[in-house]
Amino acid sequence: MGSKNKTVSFRVNEDAFEALRDIADERDLSLSAVFRDYVDTLVAHDGQVEVVPEHRVEETDADGESFPPTVEVPKSFVREHERLELEAEHLREQLDEYKAFVTFLQDKLEETEDGEEVVFLEELDGGRDDDEPYQLG
Secondary structure, X not given: OOOOOOOOOOXXXXXHHHHHHHHHHHOOOOHHHHHXXXXXXXXHOOOOOOOOOHHHOOOEOOOXXXXXXXXXXXXXXXXXHHHHHHHHHHHHHHHHHHHHHHHHHHHHHHHOOOXXXXXXXXXXXXXXXXXXXXXXX
């Protein structure tokens, strides 16, 4: 059977919440991502994780690795990620345009007085007068 995600909730005072939000903003993460990372680290190290201020963190730990751990990512990966983000943004804009068009069509449909559910494409084009045929494909 597949693993299911569970929700953990707890209360913190307002100052702690603001500090956590600042940490998340500084690292460009959501609060949920901060907690998921912490829980994943806690589980991976069998509960042997200590949260300390940054000024107390030494440059290297016992294994000689720097903290926080860093990973080198090829530039091509970063470029591809940025390209995909731009494409996703463009697709969201197109989706918004299509939703607006569907709303427009639904409004036109509701405006028909004779009750027929017919929308003429000529009317949608704003009454083009030229007699050029449309080509599809």
